[in-house]
Amino acid sequence: MNTNPVPEKFYGVSMRQQNVTPLDDVIEQVTNLGYAVLDGGYTADQLTAIRNAFDATRTRYIAKYGEDVLRSTNEYNNIRAVLTHGDEELFQLAFNENLMTVLKKLIHGKFILNQQNGIINPAQQSYNQGAWHRDIPYQHYVSSRPLAFNALFCVDDFTLQNGSTWVLPASHLKEPCPTPQYIERNAVQVEAKAGSFLLLDCMIYHTGGYNQTVKERRAVNHVFTIPFFKQQINIPNNMPDRELTTEQREILGFPYSEPPSIDAYIESRKGKV
Ligand SMILES: O=C(O)CCC(=O)C(=O)O
Incomplete structure (x- = not known):
């Protein structure tokens, strides 16, 4: 690894990116390189609660959908629509404060949780x-503005091993x-601490690495898109009964489900003109 100090002097520069907070640094990097690590701001106790919720949800999920079925459909290593299974910690993860601040600056206008x-x-x-x-x-x-981001929450440390x-x-x-050949020369394996989000522009090429250790590596991905994209699984139809703020309803896609009929569409237009 090159340990020489990065040169600090400039000439011929009349326009510069101005960052004020660490979140601005994340935005600058994800915009330019397509990936960045964002601190989730969790305490050790909160992280433990998230890990416990992950394992408990997984146990219930496998019991509900069946290990054989999940294995035969290549779904055994996923828990689909995590926040619909009732664990508060996993619901709140999707609305992480740092993540919301960054997404509101990255995506122009409204966005929804796609998956x-x-x-x-x-x-x-x-x-x-x-x-x-x-x-x-x-x-x-290539779009002139980003349309979607993946916030991959690190339940465990993400390590090279x-x-x-x-x-x-x-x-x-x-x-x-x-x-x-280009991938071989330029790919980067990103390390990140448990409790952080690996934020990816959804158009960046990426892959999970090979886990050489004896312990699984757990994560929760969150794909946020402009509301124009349909959700992977309809979240509003699968949410358990619970209080939601107006903003949470929007992010979960409640106002954006397609009207089931022309009548319903016309009804939805009433009061809008
Ligand atoms: O497991 C990983 O590190 C990669 C996950 C991934 O590719 C995805 O969420 O799209």
Whole structure:
């Protein structure tokens, strides 16, 4: 590793990025490189509660959907729509204060939670996130404003040994998937502490790494998109009965479900003109 100090002098510069807070640094990096690590601001006790909630939800999820079915559908290492299973800690994760502040600056206008999935990178096995992909799969375009971000919450430390996420910096800025040779030369494996979010522009190529340790690596991904994109699983239809603020309802997509009929659409227009 190069330990020489980075040169600090400039010339010929008349315009500079101005950052005020550490969150601005995150925004600058995710905008330019497509990835950054964001501190979730959790205490050790809160992190323990999140880990317990993750494990409890997973146990109930496997009991409900069946280990054989989940394995045969390549779904065993996921918990779909985590916040619909009733654990408060996992619900609140989606509304993390630092995350909301950053997303409001990154996404122009409203955004919704498109999906929230528990992800398990098992010890010494391949798993379904271990392949290069974009989080808006099959899409090859560059947009002038970001449309979607993945906030991958680190339930455990993400380390080089336990298969922390690989990213291809700035690949959200080009349409095609680069060559394997380019990926080999430029891919970066990101380390992050438990309790932080690995924030990804959804168009960056990334993959989970191989977990060489004897313990699984747990994470919760949150894909936030402009409301125009449909959710992976309809969250409003699956939310347990609970109080929600107006903002939470918006972020969970309640106002954005498509009207089931023309009558319902016309009804929804009343009072808007
Ligand atoms: O498990 C990981 O590190 C990667 C997860 C991932 O690729 C995703 O959430 O889209």
